[in-house]
Amino acid sequence: MSRADGDAGSVGARPVKRRRVQTRARLLDAAFEAFAEDGLGRCTVESICERAGFTRGAFYSNFTSLEELFLAMWEQRSAAMLTEVSAVLESDAVIPDERAAVEFVLSAVPVDDKWFRITSEFTAHALRNPPLRRLMVAREESISAALAPVLSRLLARAGRTVTDSTGLGRALIAVHDGTMAQCLLEPDSAAVREYRVDLFMRVLESYTEPA
Template sequence: MSVQRRVTKRRGQTRQRLLDAALVVFAAEGFGRSTIEQICDRAGYTRGAFYSNFASLEELFLAMWEQHSHRMLAEVEAALDAARTAGVDDVRTAVERLLEAVPVDDDWYRVTAEFSAHALRNPALRRVVVAREEAIAAAIVPGIEALLNRIGRRVPDPVALGQALVAVHDGTAVQCLMEPGGPAVRRRVDLFEQVVLAYSVESRG
């Protein structure tokens, strides 16, 4: 039993080092120009170690995306819980709290933007990406709904709100990255606030 735990732990460490190396390589080279050899060299492993964990670069990216999403969702949940505990009672402050949990990340944006373009050329992969984005939005929206309910607003169409928030995040991220510290950063908060207001209504009674 103890031997099996050590093997499992070592395998997990190998997998994590490959995931960490892939993020660096993808961000620097672009998904389409990255190779398994580059990732293995960065992680300090052989191709055998790669193929014992992943079948392809696409599978590795999806595993990296899933890990990043779990971490982001945990941070969003913590931010929403903190906002409720603090008694946040206006949409603007709620939006500011939420955006603190999902900051614009240069490396992650470049990696996901290029992979999305790659997925658009592959129908099967595109369906996987769409399903995962829907799952992320579905996981985030209930917490936002709960906070809005405390503020006195309800969400008639949670799916539409989730899609709108993802679209605003992706669209404003590139603007903020192109002009760090510029007006796009402030406008990002403004736009998120307007989207939340547009997709929610005042609760009756």
């Protein structure tokens, strides 16, 4: 094969790959809205494809099931969250103490009504499906592991050293999920948001110590 033939193949492959990425993104966006509005039980591959403007073939060339699509969505949003938290860390903001560090991180992790509805329903679904449950546990552990060094660096700026990064990650996820429900149920309550920060503070005090 000549160099010209090789280049043509590479150029031709790039638009195909780009279209595939765009198709996958549209399916994920459509699924997010469908899961949030209709719920897992009422969603089908066909309904998601209709929202995205694709056929079933487009879906199955990217995902094998709705569960796989959800896990991809979870991974996508987790990556975005880590990017946001990392961006906050790289800023020049002054972190005078632990409470400021907590408020700093929470500013990058919004309380999302739609996402909470989706994850709550999928968690209930996973409890009835052992293979999916194991996958969700593994994904949560990977998120916690990825977040640990970012939090350690941020807390170091506030004068704290992490003593148990695994325990801290698990506890923070549990507190985030639990307090998010309270914030959504009482969206206008400043007290609830203060309690949320207070609870995060107690977790940090349990898993860190002064540097």
